[in-house]
Amino acid sequence: MKSIFVVGSTGFLGREALEVVKLLGENYKVVGITGFNNLEILSEQIRSFLPKYVGASTKILDSLKEMFEKAYIFDVENELEQVLEDASPDLTLFLSSKITSLRSIYNQISNEHFVGIGNKESIIAGGEILFSDQARKFIIPIDSEPSAIFQCLRGERKDEIRNLILTASGGPFFDRNKTTFDDIKKEEALKHPKWKMGRKITIDSSTLINKAFEVIEAHFLFNVPYEKIKVVIHRESVVHSIVEFEDGIMKAILSLPLMYFPLEFAITYPNRINSGLPQLNLNSLKRLTFEEMDLDKFPGFNIVLDYAKKGGNFLPVIVALDEVLVESFLNNRIKYTEIYTHLEKILEKFTFKQITSIDEVGEFYNLGIIIANEFLRRNS
Secondary structure (H helix, E strand, O other): OEEEEEEOOOOHHHHHHHHHHHHHOOOEEEEEEEOOOOHHHHHHHHHHHOOOEEEEOHHHHHHHHHHOOOOEEEEHHHHHHHHHHHHOOOEEEEOOOOOOOHHHHHHHHHOOOEEEEOOHHHHHHOHHHHOOHHHHOOEEEOOHHHHHHHHHOOOOOHHHEEEEEEEEOOOOOOOOOHHHHHHOOHHHHOOOOOOOOOHHHHHHHHHOHHHHHHHHHHHHHHOOOHHHEEEEEOOOOOEEEEEEEOOOOEEEEEOOOOOHHHHHHHHHOOOOOOOOOOOOOHHHOOOOOOEOOOOOOOOHHHHHHHHHOOOOOHHHHHHHHHHHHHHHHHOOOOOOOHHHHHHHHHHOOOOOOOOOOHHHHHHHHHHHHHHHHHHHHHHO
16 A cells, blocks of 8 residues: 655645545555645545645644544644654655745655655755755655656656757747737736636736746756756647757657646656546547747746756745745735736845755745835835
8 A cells, every 4th residue: 555645735736636636546555645725625635535644834733633632633833844754655646835835845855755846846946955866865846747757758868859849838828919918917827728727827827927937946956957947838728848858859748738637647656547537538649739928928938947057045035035926916916917017026136146955945945925015125
């Protein structure tokens, strides 16, 4: 039986991961889950999966302890690393948002435990610290595009890669006139044409900042230089990524645009098991199209990549600034276009500093949060 620990079980990806485990049946056991303040969802998950370990914020710990005496209830903010060491699961899925799990990811990899990472913020912010050739042996990406690349590269030689090609749906505003972008409301930006995702990633997808994040992910996950990572618009969202090899042959992964598939792959890896997920019917596809990105319409893509390539403190700072700016847009504090115009203005205030530890990643991330909020206070 394979033991699974789900960090961030109450979020969008976490809930889908648990659904996949349920579909897979008795050979997979959830031994631990963590949420934060969502007592209702966490309680439902405890009743359904009977995990031995349950992490939450101190706000709801007492309530959980009263309700579930048999489970080990712990403070997710301060005890997660120790609990993961005690639980020693076969696979830990890191699906929470922000970079709160960064140190736990680092420890699990350092101890040669397998992790599935759906938390791109941690990969980006801590990429220079997390990744080595040895560490990569224990990391299974869960983001759809990196997962597809990971699958394409199984059994292949890394020195034969010509390009990694990430696909992007183009989001809800691909055909919209750029002159109207100032008027975009959050309700419009939250309507992704293909994918069902959490609120923040849906906004990032609409600006194509999420696609820049995925380029950074691919750079660190597969140790491929930025110049070998390309992006094409693929409106159908059926081809999730492509690997082009030196001989010109291309290899792609196709499936319905559902996050269940990369989650299932990570949970069952290195095996492939039919859990009953809906299958892609090739006969129903009238065409598959690929187009060039309009970087003038979506400047956030290059803004993020230009600063990410500098490395160092810019990596956690980018994550922090985007987090604050997207949240501000969702709270109607800034215009849609100000997500990326403000991002560039704030990044210009920083100078490069090398990062040498997980602690420094957190320090620069927190500094980014502070400076972004101060910028908004002065410019709102």
